[in-house]
Amino acid sequence: MDALPLTEHLGRIAPVIDEWLDRNPGGKVVVCEANRFKYKGNWKLAYDNSCDGYHVAYSHRSLLETENRMAGDNAKGMAYYRDSPDTLAMYMRYTGNGNHYKDKRPNLEKRPGGLWALEAAQPGMESYEADFIRRYGRDRAFALLDLAGSEPVNINVFPNFSLLGNHIQVFEPISVGETNAIWYGTMVVDAAGELGDAVTDINALRMRTQEAFPNFGEVDDVANFEQVQRGLMAVEDEWVYMHRGLGIPGRVKTLADGTITAPATDEAFMREHVKEWKRLMKSRLNLAIRREP
Numbered sequence: 001m002d003a004l005p006l007t008e009h010l011g012r013i014a015p016v017i018d019e020w021l022d023r024n025p026g027g028k029v030v031v032c033e034a035n036r037f038k039y040k041g042n043w044k045l046a047y048d049n050s051c052d053g054y055h056v057a058y059s060h061r062s063l064l065e066t067e068n069r070m071a072g073d074n075a076k077g078m079a080y081y082r083d084s085p086d087t088l089a090m091y092m093r094y095t096g097n098g099n100h101y102k103d104k105r106p107n108l109e110k111r112p113g114g115l116w117a118l119e120a121a122q123p124g125m126e127s128y129e130a131d132f133i134r135r136y137g138r139d140r141a142f143a144l145l146d147l148a149g150s151e152p153v154n155i156n157v158f159p160n161f162s163l164l165g166n167h168i169q170v171f172e173p174i175s176v177g178e179t180n181a182i183w184y185g186t187m188v189v190d191a192a193g194e195l196g197d198a199v200t201d202i203n204a205l206r207m208r209t210q211e212a213f214p215n216f217g218e219v220d221d222v223a224n225f226e227q228v229q230r231g232l233m234a235v236e237d238e239w240v241y242m243h244r245g246l247g248i249p250g251r252v253k254t255l256a257d258g259t260i261t262a263p264a265t266d267e268a269f270m271r272e273h274v275k276e277w278k279r280l281m282k283s284r285l286n287l288a289i290r291r292e293p
């Protein structure tokens, strides 16, 4: 069995990647240096995590509490998980070939500054905001500040690539029980000169927003991955349970195009990508790499 051409492998996740990219000027970003993590656990633990909206309220509790303190009555950062993540306006969609995304964009207000309004508190953001309003006027300032905000979507390309907020994350398996999880930052580029003198400030601010999750959130996830890996070595129970949402009428829906959608807290995506992993592991793969002439 040969590997699919990339565009076929991406399939229905490709337009979601296009949307992620096209919100940036010229439909481009520059990849920056990275936050690099190494954890003592299997690579699949990171892929299982990347679309999961269920663990947020308890795994990231300290980050949530910090953001809630700063957010007041507003839902900022991950604070929109604080009430009932089961019934929030966000969803998971499995698009086939192990690929899926968690779409939190229905939480956004569709206006300049809608994305910026959701951004969690960061050092210096108030003074940048005031300065941008003074320099560019309100509407233009908020449209520019949206470029520094994190896109609220997690896009996961099987087996080891994710677009999380503005980050590009790659998992590198080292062994069955060791993985590198690398979070590359991204900056906007302004080839057409649309942003003028704002581009440097936008990227400075975008760096601040991108420092937040890897430093205050990913550390929680990595701790959990290592705990899960140790738990998996227990001999008492060989099964891993990923049946959240399974069998509840009306929760997991297969759409006319074959994609599957469910609340962002269901484990439907895990069941589907594990099926794909199992199918591939049972196949006789042709691993020869051919270059185009």
Ligand SMILES: [Fe+2]
Pocket: 049, 055, 056, 059, 060, 217, 221
């Ligand atoms: Fe997490």
